[in-house]
Amino acid sequence: MTERTTEGGAPIAIIGGTGLTELAGLEILGESCPDTPWGAISAPLVHGRLKGQDITFLARHGNPHRIPPHQVNYRANLWALRESGVETVIAVNAVGGIHPDMGPAEVVIPDQLIDYTWGRPSTFFEGELEEVTHIDFSYPYTDAVRRVLVGAARAAGVSHCDFGTYAATQGPRLETAAEITRLERDGCHLVGMTGMPEAVLAAELKLNYACLGLVVNWAAGKTDHIITMEEIEAAIAKGMSGVKTILERSVSDLGALSLQSS
Template structure:
């Protein structure tokens, strides 16, 4: 399904606060279901300039679904069925790299999956054949370049690289786990990067992550992580996330579908 303008909508997965983008006109809300069950929330459609967009709240509205219980398959399928061929996953993450502190924005280029037990593929069950997808580069490079250009034009401090370490949650990590992840090469840590990215790849979507660092990872400071500091970092960094999204939607919408 596509918008009346003839353009495919750009899908955005994140929190409900993202729908306060400037110049965004909300055009409708749809409760949908998929062959993989119910997505986390209804789909909220809108128009940002000439570009249609469709939002999905990853943790539900209100925020109630923990990361390990998100129905990632239904979420990706719902956006695919809604006509999206480019998807931006906005992720709250912890900073491991020394330059990636609270309120910093990261456009990651790689990831390492530490999750377990999640429904992580569409290719299972009664299959006609086994399917293996290439996942060498988990994030679409053309979509990354659009976000990077938008961040530069907006003057938003950001990093144009980063290895995202995806953990199971819902608990935060131990200091020892973060030390191991740092040895593995991780720059940021979060709980929602997988299997969202691989499911998007299986459905042929251009998928890119926009990470907002909301705290230093465990052991990177001498104090425990609190919700107060996370909320403060979100308040400080969300304006930059919105500026990047606002400046990139039209160009993301012009990207051709993957072959």
């Protein structure tokens, strides 16, 4: 792999929805759309500055929101961020709550995940290789980054859970009630469709990586009614302010962490 470049790049990236560029005090500086060996990225990288810290945003599902989770080009996205100088990635994910403490609008900062996806390109280490490479993936989220996010949530009084096993499912459909029962039996606390292979690709590129999960609905079978888009949109509207607050309060510490690890 090529050495990462840092000139003109930002050490922190946020992957999520387009609304995350509305952080208080954020100055938008411009956009870029780098080429990658893995194809096109989901959307142009948006570069900005918040509290003196350079920051890059990437809309995972495109802008407008049009790419389903199983068709996101995760390899291109992570490669473009790394080549832009990014060292720390915060992934904002909409998730369903399985654990009783993880209801709609709750913020979850998970510490583990289980991958149930299939057929998604999930590694940079394939094709014409000189040798097979295996990376350690025992702990998929960077603990130092998680600690910064948890500390920011506590300091701001944002309701959150500082643990959780994320079940990454294929989508784009939601799960059946029986599937959620299986996931719960496996030890999963929340379920989403974009956690993998994003996390492992970040690990292969030696990027710091952590997840900010926003619960947007109870998982299938956890209530006596069907899941509706109105319910999901209401939870997003209620909970996104907490996500933004955590990001705004943590950006300086994340920047310092990035510099220490470089």
